[in-house]
Amino acid sequence: MKKFGSKQLIPLAMALMGIVFAFIGFTQLGFWDKEPQPGFFPSIIAIVMVITSIAAFFQTLKEEDQPKYNKDELMVIAGGAAVIAGSFIVGMIPMIFLFVLFWLTVIEKGTPILHIVIIEAIVAVIVLGVFAGWLQVQFPWGLFENFM
Numbered sequence: 001m002k003k004f005g006s007k008q009l010i011p012l013a014m015a016l017m018g019i020v021f022a023f024i025g026f027t028q029l030g031f032w033d034k035e036p037q038p039g040f041f042p043s044i045i046a047i048v049m050v051i052t053s054i055a056a057f058f059q060t061l062k063e064e065d066q067p068k069y070n071k072d073e074l075m076v077i078a079g080g081a082a083v084i085a086g087s088f089i090v091g092m093i094p095m096i097f098l099f100v101l102f103w104l105t106v107i108e109k110g111t112p113i114l115h116i117v118i119i120e121a122i123v124a125v126i127v128l129g130v131f132a133g134w135l136q137v138q139f140p141w142g143l144f145e146n147f148m
Helices: 006-029 040-060 071-089 092-107 111-136 142-147
Strands: none
Touching: 006 040, 071 092, 071 142, 092 111, 092 142
């Protein structure tokens, strides 16, 4: 029998997280009532997350070697954790802009300022226009929520 390790634990944890997000999306945020409700998009993403996590779990059962984690993979995980943690402090939308700015200036060294401005504008249109405006996703506002 295979040894149970992080390769199996991570997909199971992600599937459990997807189930929780789908439950919240369907029950608390609403899914559909003549038009998409705020829980529409998060519920769909959560369902896809559960399906892919289950597929990833069964894929890990076929692998025999020990997991090897390199620095770049861990940086992506740390970046995601920083966005989540920062969302509770400054809010999700400002944290997304700060993350993209950090990524383009520090990680992708040498990115021209004009490219950074264009990319930040595209991110703003997508986040504010599509998610906040059209799909009405309720982003956490962090400490700014107390002032609004």
